[in-house]
Amino acid sequence: MPFNAFVPMSILDLAFIGRGETARDSLEGSVRLAQLAEASGYRRIWYAEHHNMSSIASSATSVLIAHVAANTQTIRLGSGGVMLPNHSPLTIAEQFGTLETLHPGRIDLGLGRAPGSDLVTMRALRRDERSAENFPSDVVELQGYLSGHTRIRGVNAIPGTGTNVPLYILGSSIFGAQLAAELGLPYAFASHFAPNTLHDAVATYRRDFKPSAQLDRPYVIAGVNVTAADSDAAAVQQSLTVARSRVALLIGGGRSFSDEEADAILASPQGRSLTQMMKYTAVGTPAVVKDYLDAFARHADADELIVVHQSSTTEARLRSVELLADVSGLATV
Secondary structure (H helix, E strand, O other): OOHHHOOOEEEEEOOEOOOOOOHHHHHHHHHHHHHHHHHHOOOEEEEOOOOOOOOEOOOOHHHHHHHHHHOOOOOEEEEEEEEHHHOOHHHHHHHHHHHHHHOOOOEEEEEEOOOOOOHHHHHHOOOOOOHHHHHHHHHHHHHHHHHOOOOOOOOOOOOOOOOOOOEEEEEOOHHHHHHHHHHOOOEEEOOOOOOOOHHHHHHHHHHHOOOOOOOOOOOEEEEEEEEEOOOHHHHHHHHHHHHHHHHHHHOOOOOOOOHHHHHHHHOOHHHHHHHHHOOOEEEEOHHHHHHHHHHHHHHHOOOEEEEEEOOOOHHHHHHHHHHHHHHHOHHHO
16 A cells, blocks of 8 residues: 555645746745645645745745635645744734634644744844743743633734644754643654654654643654656756755855855765755655655654655656655545
8 A cells, every 4th residue: 555545745845946036936836836736635735934045935934825825725734834932922823813714724833943044034033042942831822822712811812712723843853842742732853854863752752742632642744855756867966956055055155156066065074964964855756755755654653744845946846746646646545
C-alpha cells in the first residue's frame, strides 16, 4: 500500500521568489500551487512568517492565507508558523478568528517562538529580545481568546471568540515538544531544516503528552524537503540551483554569487553545515521520492508529512507537487 494510506501529506509553501521573479510572481504562484494541491489531494498548506528575506514573500502570513483561501475551496490553510513573540496574542486571535469566520473549517494556526528574522529586523518589528520567554503563556492566552474562555477579564477577540481555530506548536528542539505535550496540542517538527533533534523531540512529545479538549492523543507532523522531476538529472540540477540560492540567503545576506563561488562555499565547512541542515531531502523521479518519503515517515514516527517542494522556479515546484501526488495516489485516498 502507498505510504499516504497511513500518513497524510501536506505542503509548506515558502512563497519563494526565484531569480528574475517578483514578489507578485511568487504570490500568484502560491495561488496556483494551492489550487493544484487541492485538486491533487494534499491535506493542508502552511505559510511561514519570515521577515527581511529577499527570496521569501510570506511575511504577512495571515494576508497571504486570506488571499489563497479566497481562490480555493476546500484545502486547509494555515501558518507554519506565526512567530507569536512578534505579535500580541489578541491580534493573532483576531486575524485568525477572522479567517476562520470567512472560511469555516479550513484554517490552522501553527505557532513558533523564533523571530523569523535577524536581530536588526527583530528590533524593527518592535520585538523585545526577551519576548520568547513569554511564549508558553502567550499560547495559553491566545488559546483562551479562540476558545471563548478569555484569560484576560473583559477582553475578547471579535471575530475569534468561540471559533476554536486549531493550534499547532512548531519547533526544532525539545522545548517545543515539551510545551506541545503539556498543552495537549499537535506538534510539528522542523526536520526540513533542523534534523538533529528529530528523534529525541518526537519521543519526548509522545511520552509526555497530556490529552486536551483539542486532541486526545499525540499527533506529529514532520517536515521534509522534496524535489521531484521527470528525470533524476533534472531533479538533481534543480536541487543544486536551490542549494546555491540558499548560500546567498543564509551566508551571503542576499548577495549574489556566481555558480562557481556558490559551489566553492558549499564545499567548505560552512557550506557543509548548510547541507547538513537539509539532511532530510528527497531528490529524483517520483518513484524515488515516494520510496524516500515512505521510509522517512517511519523513521520520524510521523502521523503526517509536510513537504517543502524545493525547486528553482514556480513551474518546477508545480510539477513536483503534481508528480508526487500522482505517484502517491493522494486523490484516491
